[in-house]
Amino acid sequence: MDLTDAKATGQQIPTAVHPKNKGPSRKISNPVDRDSRVYNMQHRCRGKAYIFNHDLFDASLKLSPRVGSKTDVSNLERALSQLDFEVLCFHNCDITSVRRNIKQLAELDHTDNDCVMVIVLSHGTHGMIYALDSYYHSDELWLPFTSDKCPSLAGKPKLFFIQACQGNKKDAGLTVQSDSSQMDSVAPQEYSIPTMADFMIAYSTIPGYVSWRNTTNGSWFIEALCEILITYGRQEDFLSMMTMVLLKVATLGRDYSQIPCVVSQLIRRVYFPPKQ
Template structure:
């Protein structure tokens, strides 16, 4: 559960060898050159962002209401819409609905999309995420999006954010002081894409520890994430922004501390440049001010 706080540089391409009884590697068109250091974020659309918000639970689970989670949803909708995502919110789904919606998202055609994002806000414990009536393991969220199962997202960022506890430990942190005086291609070349490449999975806390949530401002992690995305989302790459999120969350606590955990299999940098429609809307809005 989450808690409420009180206050390829080489040129050699090896020949694929397919062991007996294993399927050959599927040929998929890559949306970016092999040696590009940046993901192609110039498709027609940014992509879908699904938010699964769980703040009410069946009495049999003996889990408290997650007061403040709706604030997280509002902040996420604002931050992600600003970055041109098409945001869909699902509130208090049961286990069947979560799996159905994830399956439907993975089966969609993402050819014209830059990426995909899934965010879960819920209670959690020891490798489990709770729905309104049951629980599932986090890998059920991203395994349907591997390149062999979702080819239209092959070579594109697949981003997952999980706001939930991973245990019951509380990090009391350590007091730190500082001395203020010291503060001043070859496009046609074939190559293999690992099925688990291009994923980033960000947890609000490390395994075994609780995740803090404020009843008014929402969870520490999501509040920090949205603030950083809104402030730096058009200029910095995603992993640089995640470092800022970690810093903000890590220095936020008083009696207790929290440190998010980012697992990255991204092989390129992720930027969120404005879409043409977004840029045009901004220009028109500015024009109308005069």
């Protein structure tokens, strides 16, 4: 059975407003040369991957249990462990715990890590994500990791995945038939990088639309993501794999369709070579 991760009542939630960052830029060490086309993924550790799984909610929120989400967690643990991530799972945290764990992750010393990854599996709507007892704006997940706030991750990939609805619209899709018979300069010592560089934020669906989840196999997006990472994780660069994920999810549905949304500020290619 396929369900969605929309808020049951379809209630509109106001978008949070965050103040603009101000202040002079700081000098920090960068783990890769300015003109390198790939990120340095040769640190001692791959890095931490935090999974926030929400499949139960406080009764006051009137949200249905997210049956099948535990399958997503199991698939993610397998896929990310094979790519050498240190995977930590947090189940049904309240909003205080979510914020505390994100803060603690951002405050760690990531000097010996290649990158960081955060994945949230929950209900959501209009830019908001639900914890056990309340909701928060999705940008609370990544703003603590900008290079000015988390200098040990400056110049390193910061990868975020949100499996949650972004509205209540359902995409009926369109049936199509294929017409095919087959389916050089020397870098300076110093340079500046934007504080929001090196981020990639992948949403399971586009703004305004629901995100589908199978009660047996897990969510369409996470199932596709894990399959692609397991199959191509050592061969392809990360954004090429995300394109494969989009294709797989976009062609999965029958009665309804879904297309994930990838927002990339990655300025180099990301590969996951094996660790020694």
